Amino acid sequence: MKIILTQEVTNLGTPGDVLEVKDGYGRNYLLPQGFAIRWSKGAEKQVSVIKRARDAREIRDLGQANEVKAQLEGLKVSLSVRAGDGGRLFGSVTPAEVVDAVAAAGGPKLDRRRLEMPGHIKSTGGYQVSVKLHPEVTASFALNVNAAK
Structure with a gap:
């Protein structure tokens, strides 16, 4: 086909x-x-x-991808979501929510389809999320999921 x-x-x-x-x-x-x-x-x-x-x-070239990678890896991204007792979330964290959290933390605008999430995030805690910026460049950053009050 x-x-x-x-x-x-x-x-x-x-x-x-x-x-x-x-x-x-x-x-x-x-x-x-x-x-x-x-x-x-x-x-x-x-x-x-x-x-x-x-x-x-799309990110234009390798140099721009490396600049965005340096910017992302120095970023502290925090996301507040509704959670029940024991830190269990009501639902899960989506790539769109992570992209919005990165932008709110002062990071670059990312394409949600290029995020590589560590499975389904369904509880509070720290996670490592990676982004494929260029065929040769992959950046990762720490995502801290907190319970909203």
Whole structure:
């Protein structure tokens, strides 16, 4: 099956890439999740639009990625969420909440899809979160999840 990626998929490609994947993987995972669209001559014309949108939000080069990495690694990120007795959260911490917490702490604006969370965060405490800034640069920072009063 020939597809065009609309979002970054780990170990597969970036938005705008035209790929050949197995039929089941494309039909059962990539298309329903919105990670890709079927390839057609009309969809091929959308590739330039997808690539322009990706370039607008992507970190430009390795030097800029290293600057953002240095900024992130020196950052203390704290997130207050509703929790019950024993530090158990009502729900879990989402990547969007982590991105907002980084921005509130004075950090750079990040893409939530590039966050690599340590599983589902469902209790208070300290966690290590990493961000893939560039194909060669990955930054990690400490996230402290507190119970809101």
